[in-house]
């Protein structure tokens with residue numbers, strides 16, 4: 086059991102290392118560097134760029150740069166962000182909480198809504214309402230989140246003005262309880278835009294698992310003991326139908342993170358997504374690499390959490406590990 | 407019998423399935439007296455399980471109960487009852503034990519919780535329910551009820567799972583217990599244990615028992631009355647002995663005649679010779695030194711409880727699993743161009759592929775492994791083409807005639823494998839193996855999942871092949887079938903051969919105590935013989951940690967079993983000409 090855990094952690098570390106290395110190499114293959122001529126920078130001169138390149142080690146061969154990068158990263162130094170003129174770690178730290186809030190809320194919505202709706206759809210399979218809701222989830226499933234985000238912006242936010250269109254809070258807005266409400270108000274649309282398509286995926290998985298479990302012999306056995314229908318659903322069907330969903334849950338974190346890049350941009354959410362997109366535009370390599378590292382770590386942690394949940398739901402797995 | 411003095415009475419029960427023309431049940435009428443033991447028999451598809459579901463109000467969605475049907479449970483008219491009344495009856499007054507104990511238990515819930523909920527569902531307080539649950543678990547044979555309550559389904563053996571389900575069903579002391587094929591998924595020795603348990607609980611609680619089974623002798627031994635269903639109609643309702651007398655073909659008192667094959671040395675004519683075969687899966691030693699030889703036209707039956715290593719022998723001999731040690735040689739007919747004897751375990755890929763033609767395996771659940779979108783005839787013809795025995799139209803024609811022999815007509819032969827029933831697929835797999843005319847044919851449970859008529863056809867086809875010169879290995883739980891097909895037989899226990907000899911001795915009058923228990927567990931329909939049955943106590947030990955000495959000693963009922971049994975392993979030695987057994991307590995023949 087212990088050996089197994091260790092191997093898993095080893096695998097995860099290897100994965101993160103691979104992601105970071107790939108990212109480092111890919112980004113270096115693209116033409117240009119942070120000191121390329123920039124139209125908006127009147128201070129740019131070829132001489133200055135050349136000095137900067139030497140100062141930051143960009144004149145060295147890529148192999149050497151990679152070795153530097155790896156050894157620095159191991160020492161906890163993620164480098165200097167040229168576009169923001171601050172340490173990468175600081176830039177990331179300032180954006181991480183916003184993204185964390187957005188992604189965690191979106192995933193919360195996705196799993197709560199998805200599991201409940203899916204369970205209900207699977208259990209009462211043939212009613213017209215189920216068929217209608219199934220169609221809705223199909224639509225949500227096939228629509229990319231940016232479209233939902235655009236519609237959410239156009240309708241509730243721009244046209245009807247129910248929701249704010251940008252940011253995490255009203256500038257110079259209220260503090261205290263009202264401030265909290267203000268933040269929730271800002272959070273609602275982006276979180277829904279990010280969470281609903283995932284909720285649709287979860288709902289479909291949950292519904293099909295539920296349909297299968299519904300006909301399982303052990304559900305029939307539970308019925309034959311005279312259990313109330315609701316209890317059969319909660320105690321016997323739901324937990325077993327959660328297994329495919331949990332298997333899939335780890336992947337959802339990375340889906341949400343990549344979705345966040347777009348949603349954050351549309352809602353001007355001051356998070357990692359925006360930070361990384363801006364950094365790519367500015368060819369701010371250290372910042373991009375730092376962002377990818379954090380995202381990879383998050384995904385790995387997410388997968389591990391999902392794995393733990395799966396173990397909880399499947400005693401058989403616990404025994405085998 | 408009137409409605410009032412019966413505990414369950416059913417009148418004009420009609421169940422229809424909108425999607426099929428034929429009603430699932432039609433005009434079924436019978437009554438059950440309190441404490442009565444009734445057997446319900448019929449072919450697969452006759453409506454036995456539908457009847458059970460209807461009586462519990464748990465019909466599948468695609469089936470409907472005709473409004474004119476009547477079901478009276480005591481004085482409750484269930485056919486008119488609402489969902490809540492049904493629910494209250496289920497589990498409390500009428501309970502169910504299902505066929506597949508593994509599937510009938512929730513894999514994510516502890517056993518105790520699943521048993522106890524049968525009481526809490528009917529308003530019994532949690533503590534009281536737990537107390538009753540523990541008491542019932544002890545009663546159904548769990549030595550340590552608390553440990554059993556904490557276990558999950560996968561931690562129990564098949565027999566123990568079924569006991570747990572019986573505990574759940576009997577917890578509320580229902581007036582009627584329906585057991586739907588409660589032992590078909592279990593080994594013969596465990597089967598007898600579970601049926602005895604059901605009988606004992608019935609006697610104690612006074613529950614009426616409806617025992618559903620396709621196995622008429624089994625039912626006749628344990629029931630007073632037998633109902634027989636055919637195509638959804640009740641065609642017989644009579645005393646058990648009379649139904650048995652009318653329908654049961656006593657098909658096996660005379661074992662198949664032919665050469666008997668336990669020989670220490672390989673006969674000069676052996677086509678297959680296996681010596682000291684050992685198979686390991688990680689720490690589990692599934693096969694621990696098995697030897698046998700087979701010549702042309704000989705057949706060997708391998709029997710023993712689930713997990714004793716029968717399939718592993720078959721897989722090792724055909725090189726589907728790695729062999730840890732031992733020797734397997736195949737001597738195909740010389741006409742086929744092979745140079746004499748092949749050391750099967752040493753063959754490299756290509757020679758092995760060519761040798762496979764001569765040693766065919768029909769695996770357990772062979773039907774399930776057929777390519778689903780190919781037609782039956784194409785599947786059989788494919789085998790011929792792969793081994794270069796026939797091509798195109800010739801191959802198809804050969805395939806068709808073989809399938810016809812096994813009862814798969816032209817119509818079925820053109821269907822895709824996925825459109826065939828389990829039994830039909832099974833026959834396609836058999837035809838595919840027979841088609842290439844191997845020298846050795848190994849059949850792993852060839853008769854599982856087939857009805858009586860199909861069973862006859864398969865037995866006949868195999869028997870014809872054997873007389874034609876194929877050497878057969880038959881692995882089966884179906885001892886009567888093995889008796890008919892194989893002149894010699896081998897009983898395995900935990901990876902070892904414990905008795906080996908002529909079927910007429912080994913499977914009729916066995917000597918080694920385990921073989922005796924196994925053979926006595928075959929239902930004959932005769933209550934006398936059921937009384938003489940040897941019911942083993944205790945569970946099948948895990949092959950990962952086999953008991954010391956004679957591996958059977960913890961369960962052995964032999965009166966003279968002693969220390970030596972648990973210390974030293976008895977060797978497989980001749981106890982008579984052509985008869986080997988491994989037990990310390992058997993008299994050895996006078997030495998020459």
Ligand SMILES: Nc1ncnc2c1ncn2[C@@H]1O[C@H](COP(=O)(O)OP(=O)(O)OP(=O)(O)O)[C@@H](O)[C@H]1O
Pocket residue numbers: 687688690692710711712713714715716717718719770949
């Ligand atoms: N692939 C495998 N990996 C690990 N263990 C296995 C494997 N196949 C079989 N075993 C184990 O080896 C032992 C012998 O299994 P085998 O399938 O040969 O039994 P069997 O006699 O054919 O049983 P049955 O009557 O149920 O078909 C069992 O304990 C089984 O759990």
Ligand code: SF4
Pocket residue numbers: 918919920956957958959960962963964966967968971976988989990991
């Ligand atoms: S050797 Fe002993 S334990 Fe084994 S079968 Fe014989 S009597 Fe029983």
Ligand SMILES: [Mg+2]
Pocket residue numbers: 716717718770850
């Ligand atoms: Mg097997």
